[in-house]
Amino acid sequence: MAPPPELRSDCARCFGLCCVLLPFSAASGFGVDKPGGPPCLNLLDDDRCRIHATLREDGWPGCTVFECFGAGQQVSQVTYARVSWRENDNLAEMGAVLSVMRQLHEMLVHLDEVERRAPDPDAASVRTRVEQLTGADPETLLTTDVDELHEQVGGLLGAASARVRRRWPEARDLSRRDLAGQRVAGDLRGCTLRGALLIGADLRGADLTDADLLGADLRGADLTGAALSTTLFLAQPQVNAAAGDATTQLPDGLARPGHWT
Structure with missing residues (x-):
């Protein structure tokens, strides 16, 4: 087997x-514009990346996400x-x-x-x-x-x-809401943020116990001090795209990004 x-x-x-x-673009954090097909200029003949250890410092944060x-x-x-x-x-x-x-x-x-x-x-x-x-x-x-x-x-x-989430009968439904750049506060326990647009949102200190974050766009969202340890369907790319710190509580199995301070 x-x-x-x-x-x-x-x-x-x-x-x-x-x-x-x-394909990727410099505007999305990849250093240069590249169509799908040709190798990245940083890819070596042995399939290693020549700047893998310094991607963010060299202007390629998109690769770390x-x-x-x-x-x-x-x-x-x-x-x-x-x-x-x-x-x-x-x-x-x-x-x-x-x-x-x-x-x-x-x-x-x-x-x-x-x-x-x-x-x-x-x-x-x-x-x-x-x-x-x-x-x-x-x-x-x-x-x-x-x-x-x-x-x-x-x-x-x-x-x-x-x-x-049925233990939170009063939980809010914020599915697919456009919350970009907003302060998202209040009781978020058990709420659903499926597909929500949270680009640059302020979630500092938010309690997201049992909240459903499937497909939520967390690019640039501030998760400093947020309680995410029991969130549902939070994936590593979402975490990588967000900002946080040592006080951000993550679910088991998700790595704390190196760029978090």
């Missing part, structure tokens, strides 16, 4: 896929059995496979949280199916109905969120 996929990126075991396949949830090394090491795009000239296919794999890995991250916070046999069954897909060949991955899977997983996450 194959080992379960890793759900955190390990750039040392990847073919530099995000550095080649993804991105997280593939381990999809990069899964595609490199398992799907293509350590045979790089440099050898096979199959970059377009590998890019499409990476896109599918990243979505599958993100689903696994959230389904694992369902198992920890609000177990559900249906969620466990779907998780097994998704995990099996991560070990499939390129053709199987590219013909998988990812939209159908998203819909199924989304329903399971919504049900799990409701089970956890």
